[in-house]
Amino acid sequence: MDNSNINFIERRGTGSLKWDHADVLFNGEGLLPMWVADMDLGVPHQVQEALIERVNHPIFGYARPHDSLYDAVINWMKDKHNWTINKDQVFFSSGVVPSIAAAINAFTEPGDKVMIQSPVYAPFYSCINENNRTLVDNPLIIRDNRLEINYEDFENKLKDGVKLFILCSPHNPGGMVWSKADITRMAELCKEYDVLIISDEIHADLNLYGNEHTPIAKLNPNSITLMAPSKTFNIAGLQASLAIAENPEIMKKLTGQFLKQGFYGLNVLAYPAMEAAYTYGADWLKEAVSVIEDNVELVTSFINDKLPVVKVIKPEASFLVWIDLRGLDITDSEITKRLIQKGRIALEPGAKFGKAGSGFVRMNIGCSPETVKEGLNRLYTAFDDLI
Structure with missing residues (x-):
């Protein structure tokens, strides 16, 4: 190429x-x-041009996202992941990690069990521990130079009172794109044991060698999907991400937690950069x-x-x-x-x-x-x- x-x-x-x-x-x-x-x-270059155009306007007051940004996100999810969402299911946040912390506080109480799959992105640990939740680990297995899920252990720990499962998909640091079979099995087990899923899918757009990413929300709507253009388009410093929840009650509770934290929106440059990335970045x-x-x-x-x-x-x-x-x-x-x-x-x-x-x-x-x-x-x- x-x-x-x-x-x-x-x-x-x-x-x-x-x-x-x-x-x-x-x-x-x-x-x-x-x-x-x-x-x-x-x-x-379209992202840089969108930022330059916005900077050329000499006022940097409070901003809200245009409908065109929602349209760009909706179209991206459909084109890239064959996932149909609507505007009411999208909430913009400053980052995946703040969203994980907000979700932990919104949907669990101190002492509740929150499960992860190690090795995994370090802030998963800190978000759980610093918010006084009980960390439960479902360690991944290395087999044939790949990371795999121990489903016996996964289910046993769900049975043992886990309230929230934080999935990393694709996996960081292992780089695994979980198969549709894996995503389906995790989604169904969490549904069976009434465990809410928080899915960090920040690397979902960067699939290699034709691998296909399956958003777990397509198989279990009792979930919150966290995505961002930050890794995809190298704009992490603009602090722009999105949370997607198909269940309106889950979305209401999550956004309510952000309000409790005093979060009301992104910075004025994040919106045009995000829109340009999702509109022109393919x-x-x-x-x-x-x-x-x-x-x-x-x-x-x-x-x-x-x-x-x-x-x-x-x-x-x-x-x-x-x-x-x-x-x-x-x-x-x-x-x-x-x-x-x-x-x-x-x-x-x-x-x-x-x-x-x-x-x-x-x-x-x-x-x-x-x-x-x-x-x-x-x-x-x-x-x-x-x-």
Whole structure:
């Protein structure tokens, strides 16, 4: 594919968390940052143009979304995911994580059981623990370099009084696109045991290799789906996301919780950026996915050749690669030390995603092929004496 709409941007000196703060945050020097989940790809030009047009208007007062934004979201869900929703089922929030926290407070009480599937995105843990709920884990199983669900354990824990299940679909950090069979089984079990589902589907638009994402709400309307253009179109700093609930009582309770928190809407730039992304971004996204797929192949071929005791959980979605270093037989602290001091590369430590992440790292490959190659060379340098 001719990726003519994709530009790799130099981000140093822009206040970028990823590039300008890695050395301090990782306590290193000259680190190559391949950690936090934003990309080095310039946004679709229509998004930038929409922002410029809005900035050229010299007043930045309170704003509300136009109907055209709702239409863009509705059309995107239909075209991309074959999912029919309407305006009343959409609520705009500042991010998936605030929405998870709001849902926990809206639908559970302190001490209630909230289930996750580890290893998983770190804020799942903090949202549960900081709100004084009881964390229940349904650990995923690694089989044939894929993450799979332990359904016996899943059902047993639902039976044991779980009130809320937080699903990560596609999975972060593992990159799994759950099959329709998996989504159906989880949806039906949660329906059987009257467990509300909060589904983090922020990576749903970034499916690789033709994998198809199934929103769990299509199979169980007793759910809240959390999506955003932030990962898809690299606009996370604009803090724009959406919650979708087909059940009006669930939507009413969720929006009521946001009002309790004093949240009344997005910033004035988030709305036009979101609308432009969902209206015009499909072609750009195809090219971005092509870049990511090529980078996945670089990672897998390099590691298979140069680091044979290391395993790659090949992602089916997103620009994040879950790398299994357990074959090196060293501790998490030694892994981190070698990456920072020897390899001079900043990767997300696996233990950040829970105990099941011990011995792993997560690499962000939403960047140029040259950066990926440099990162792989640094990864090799970190562990070459152990191979």
